[in-house]
Amino acid sequence: MPGLLARVYVTPKRGILDPQGKTVEQSLHVLGFDEVSDVTVGKYIEMRLGGASREAADARVRQMCERLLANGVIEDYRVELVADRS
Amino acid sequence: MPGLLARVYVTPKRGILDPQGKTVEQSLHVLGFDEVSDVTVGKYIEMRLGGASREAADARVRQMCERLLANGVIEDYRVELVADRS
Amino acid sequence: MRWGVVTFPGSNDDAQALRVVERVLGDEAIALWHKDVDLRGADCVILPGGFSYGDYLRCGAMAKFSPIMAAVVAHARRGGLVLGICNGFQILCEAGLLPGALVRNRSLSFVCDLVIARIETTATPFTASCGRGSLLTLPIKHGEGCYVADETTLAELEARDQVVFRYADAAGRVGPEANPNGSLGNIAGVCSAERNVLGLMPHPEYATERLVGGEDGLAVFRSVQSWLRDGGRSRGDEPRVQAP
Amino acid sequence: MSVSAVTADVAADHGLTAEEYAKVVEVLGRAPTFEELGVFGVMWSEHCSYKSSRAWLRQLPTTGPQVIQGPGENAGAVDIGEGLAAVFKIESHNHPSFIEPFQGAATGVGGILRDVFTMGARPVANLDALRFGRLDHPRTPYLVKGVVGGIGHYGNCIGVPTVGGDLYFDAGYDHNILVNAFTCGVARRDRLFRARAAGPGNPVVYVGSRTGRDGIHGASLLASAAFDAGAAAKRPAVQVGDPFTEKLLLEACLELMGTDHIVAIQDMGAAGLTSSALEMAGRGAAGMLLDLDRVPLREPGLTPAEILLSESQERMLLVVRQGSEAAVEAIFRRWDLEVSVIGRVTDDGTFRARWHGREVCALPVAALTESAPVYRRPAEEPARFEQLQHFELAALREPADLTEVLLQLLESPNLCSREWVYRQYDQLVGGNTAVRPGGDAAVVRIEGTARGLALTVDCNSRYCLLDPYLGAVLAVVEAARNVVAVGARPLAVSDCLNYGNPERPDVMWEFQQGIAGIRDACLALDTPVVSGNVSFYNETDGRSIPPTPVIAMVGLLDDVEAHLTPWWKAEGDAIVLLGRTREELNASEYLAVVHGLVRGAPPWIDLETEKRLQRVCLAAATERLLSSAHDVAEGGLAVALAECSFGGAGLGARITVESGMRADALLFGESQSRMLVSLRRRHLGRLRDLARREDVPFTVLGEVRGSSLVIGEMIDLPIEHARARWRRALPERVGG
Ligand SMILES: Nc1ncnc2c1ncn2[C@@H]1O[C@H](COP(=O)(O)OP(=O)(O)O)[C@@H](O)[C@H]1O
Numbered sequence A, B: 001m002p003g004l005l006a007r008v009y010v011t012p013k014r015g016i017l018d019p020q021g022k023t024v025e026q027s028l029h030v031l032g033f034d035e036v037s038d039v040t041v042g043k044y045i046e047m048r049l050g051g052a053s054r055e056a057a058d059a060r061v062r063q064m065c066e067r068l069l070a071n072g073v074i075e076d077y078r079v080e081l082v083a084d085r086s
Numbered sequence C: 001m002r003w004g005v006v007t008f009p010g011s012n013d014d015a016q017a018l019r020v021v022e023r024v025l026g027d028e029a030i031a032l033w034h035k036d037v038d039l040r041g042a043d044c045v046i047l048p049g050g051f052s053y054g055d056y057l058r059c060g061a062m063a064k065f066s067p068i069m070a071a072v073v074a075h076a077r078r079g080g081l082v083l084g085i086c087n088g089f090q091i092l093c094e095a096g097l098l099p100g101a102l103v104r105n106r107s108l109s110f111v112c113d114l115v116i117a118r119i120e121t122t123a124t125p126f127t128a129s130c131g132r133g134s135l136l137t138l139p140i141k142h143g144e145g146c147y148v149a150d151e152t153t154l155a156e157l158e159a160r161d162q163v164v165f166r167y168a169d170a171a172g173r174v175g176p177e178a179n180p181n182g183s184l185g186n187i188a189g190v191c192s193a194e195r196n197v198l199g200l201m202p203h204p205e206y207a208t209e210r211l212v213g214g215e216d217g218l219a220v221f222r223s224v225q226s227w228l229r230d231g232g233r234s235r236g237d238e239p240r241v242q243a244p
Numbered sequence D: 001m002s003v004s005a006v007t008a009d010v011a012a013d014h015g016l017t018a019e020e021y022a023k024v025v026e027v028l029g030r031a032p033t034f035e036e037l038g039v040f041g042v043m044w045s046e047h048c049s050y051k052s053s054r055a056w057l058r059q060l061p062t063t064g065p066q067v068i069q070g071p072g073e074n075a076g077a078v079d080i081g082e083g084l085a086a087v088f089k090i091e092s093h094n095h096p097s098f099i100e101p102f103q104g105a106a107t108g109v110g111g112i113l114r115d116v117f118t119m120g121a122r123p124v125a126n127l128d129a130l131r132f133g134r135l136d137h138p139r140t141p142y143l144v145k146g147v148v149g150g151i152g153h154y155g156n157c158i159g160v161p162t163v164g165g166d167l168y169f170d171a172g173y174d175h176n177i178l179v180n181a182f183t184c185g186v187a188r189r190d191r192l193f194r195a196r197a198a199g200p201g202n203p204v205v206y207v208g209s210r211t212g213r214d215g216i217h218g219a220s221l222l223a224s225a226a227f228d229a230g231a232a233a234k235r236p237a238v239q240v241g242d243p244f245t246e247k248l249l250l251e252a253c254l255e256l257m258g259t260d261h262i263v264a265i266q267d268m269g270a271a272g273l274t275s276s277a278l279e280m281a282g283r284g285a286a287g288m289l290l291d292l293d294r295v296p297l298r299e300p301g302l303t304p305a306e307i308l309l310s311e312s313q314e315r316m317l318l319v320v321r322q323g324s325e326a327a328v329e330a331i332f333r334r335w336d337l338e339v340s341v342i343g344r345v346t347d348d349g350t351f352r353a354r355w356h357g358r359e360v361c362a363l364p365v366a367a368l369t370e371s372a373p374v375y376r377r378p379a380e381e382p383a384r385f386e387q388l389q390h391f392e393l394a395a396l397r398e399p400a401d402l403t404e405v406l407l408q409l410l411e412s413p414n415l416c417s418r419e420w421v422y423r424q425y426d427q428l429v430g431g432n433t434a435v436r437p438g439g440d441a442a443v444v445r446i447e448g449t450a451r452g453l454a455l456t457v458d459c460n461s462r463y464c465l466l467d468p469y470l471g472a473v474l475a476v477v478e479a480a481r482n483v484v485a486v487g488a489r490p491l492a493v494s495d496c497l498n499y500g501n502p503e504r505p506d507v508m509w510e511f512q513q514g515i516a517g518i519r520d521a522c523l524a525l526d527t528p529v530v531s532g533n534v535s536f537y538n539e540t541d542g543r544s545i546p547p548t549p550v551i552a553m554v555g556l557l558d559d560v561e562a563h564l565t566p567w568w569k570a571e572g573d574a575i576v577l578l579g580r581t582r583e584e585l586n587a588s589e590y591l592a593v594v595h596g597l598v599r600g601a602p603p604w605i606d607l608e609t610e611k612r613l614q615r616v617c618l619a620a621a622t623e624r625l626l627s628s629a630h631d632v633a634e635g636g637l638a639v640a641l642a643e644c645s646f647g648g649a650g651l652g653a654r655i656t657v658e659s660g661m662r663a664d665a666l667l668f669g670e671s672q673s674r675m676l677v678s679l680r681r682r683h684l685g686r687l688r689d690l691a692r693r694e695d696v697p698f699t700v701l702g703e704v705r706g707s708s709l710v711i712g713e714m715i716d717l718p719i720e721h722a723r724a725r726w727r728r729a730l731p732e733r734v735g736g
């Protein structure tokens, strides 16, 4: 089975203070990018998975998120799986 | 014109040490997720843009990346624009 | 009494905590390694400051899986005392022993400075010998000390008198000018619902000698000593619990 | 042997001149392999070989009863009593920090920390000396934020307090910033470790991070040539610091050093594995055989040359006793670190490296180290020198509002508060910081004793520009005076010599003058140089930086409780100036800030006079006569008085001065050998006696009083207001 590449997006939960997003937004405004609003800064994690079915892999990556990659108190996450072409 | 949502992915350049990715990978292994390899940790930035053409917006977001969001010496970035449906 | 101090990979303030226990308090100090599985009879466990696992991903995220943490959790469930300072506070939140989370300072910069921590409740083993409203001058040194929690959690913390320290000015006023990192409600430290687990960002262990940092931090350690000495009877005030 | 043809052209790509390449062929008696050429390239680079500076560095005084280890090892060591040694060194990371300020500065800190713990010392303090271009240069704020962030990131994470430093802005650094990092550690003097390979058959052990393509071709070459428009293309892969791994490495190494397993140890710094292996072999007059297939790699496909030359961070090379392998491995495994036996010590005096079954290097160690080129490059005093020194005080207009001038100075980039910088540094970790940044020198208690170390870094590059000899003298003198101001006895120096392109005669002249100045001042003050670093090629498009010999001084307090700080302590204390104020404004900050002039010879200095002043201050401190002490430096007496008032208590001072000189010279002149002290009135007589004994001018200026600084009719400055402006100036200009 060909390998899979997992992409995990970890984003600040709505309503939770996101100092980084706020500061980046302010800095963008200072630089003249006035069109920008609602900036959030999160994490983007990529990893290679050995050969496994898509469903199994999805379940495993979700477990990784629940246990380590995201903190449910302040963060949401989203997982994408794509074929690993490298 | 309807607004656009920009998604920016900032990732460590290939070949450049990614201590964060390395440490996360080790922790995942300790937790029993042995199938994981080549973990990289980057940033995922979302922002709303005012109404503008897709081309113009793309150019602006790239400027933002060059000037603030990514550090060209050690990071790559990728931009996606989608219709803002919220 | 016996204090256990855990060393995680990347702990930096473990040596200072051990020194305070032995040389300043004159108590027994037990150095605990993160791969240990028991607390070797420690009455109070300190999770020290530093950068466990480099603070990569999130502060405290990886340390919570250390083998020693199972023992710390069990100790806490039994009512044992746990004191998390700075990175230790972050680990306790990550491990679910304390509510909320610590995110990057609003300035996005690391900040090392002296702050004033106002004691909000004496109904904890860590503040039982202090006066409510009294002010401690303590150092902070962190990049991610901004305390956040959702509104429900915050309301609960207030209602159950679980906010133990707040950042204040020299006159004891709590306000934005006195807030070094953007913490909601100027919160500098909270305790668990059972009151036996405390996490705080300021460093009492770095304020225990006149020569270096002053002595205000001793109040916290002395409270624990007397609380344990008389078997938890010197409870200060009762928690000022509001009807839900 | 490698098939790629090595020619003089290929050699030029490796930074070797045609003559140097000819010499390589001569010492080998054959053409080098491709890998060998790479080894020569880095080992004979300016950065690693000191080929332009070595002949001159020999002039520096390096011995004294306090010296345990002088230059030549990873760091110097001096005796601090009770069986302990202070181990310290300063090093530059200028070019990498200009390319990537955050990671460049961070890895600079990581590198100097390794130099110190390699010696068996636990690092107890970091300092950083920084030079940036004009604050209104568009790139400066970005560089400042990056560098300060990177220094904090590394030092904070690894848990070593950053307790001081210095920071100057000058147009001369617009395109060449300086990032000099200093670390001091403490070790038992009978447990110092050195980098001398010995014992044929002993295993060579690699520990720490895996090897990647970082800095290949390389940071050392980058630091050995001037920047120009094409420099970007030559950039090596930027090194990223991993302070977490270094923390593990530090603890594991110190644990191992508590055992008897180590024969020699050396960090892998510039030129990586190659230079650490060769240096250990060279110092021990031994040979070494490395099996490159056993080097832990971060990614597949590295060539043998890349493995040899990679500058990946957080790595160490050890020679351990035969039979100790398992014990050594156990310690590093416990700390979750890579450990691999990659070779052994041999007795044939040859450095051999094998890869995939073939020998890619077979180099006589002595040839590389002893036959390295030494250049006595031409030196010549530039014409501008005399011009710059010309300055006529009488022609200078005196400003009307001196209080306004004082405020202007207090808000200027070089005099305003550095709090914005050091707030981003953990100053306390370790629990021994008795005087935090903000005073004249930092004071760190020596663990387990009643003693303290005083630490400072100094250099006024304007003085050095105007007179590279006197500038260097004054850098040493100011550093020593800063140490004395906290009540400590100056012990020894580490120097970081930052200059332009040594192939230019005027730069070489500046460099020689600088060496002479450091030599004379260190001899006079009895503070030998025990370690240091030379950074040449700080120049872009033909413009070089002002000469910047940064001096790090370490001093000792027998009783750390007796340390002093600059700040007023109590109303009613008398304020005394020790030393003489001359009517001189040449080379001053005032002249630059208020009149836009960088002119004149640096302030007058006499080393005998300076020594007498320092003796008086030390005696007074030891007798505990003083409430505070502060040296008078940039900005002169008025700025020093203001700084003494900014200590938090908000105490001001009332000063009456009578002098026949111009008010601006009196207030803002930078006469040397002056110390501003405050003390209880009852100690005045004793201090006067001490001063008289040493023939040091003694002037009661006034007393600590009120909440304003009032100097005669000239200055009336409310402290609260001035302090707020002095503190806000830097964050406002840097933007955050
Ligand atoms: N880059 C820096 N990092 C840390 N501390 C600094 C830095 N620059 C200056 N400081 C601190 O700020 C204070 C004032 O510095 P400086 O004006 O150079 O003092 P002085 O003139 O006495 O040498 C000192 O305590 C110094 O250690």
Ligand SMILES: [Mg+2]
Binding pocket: D166, D457, D458, D459
């Ligand atoms: Mg200075």
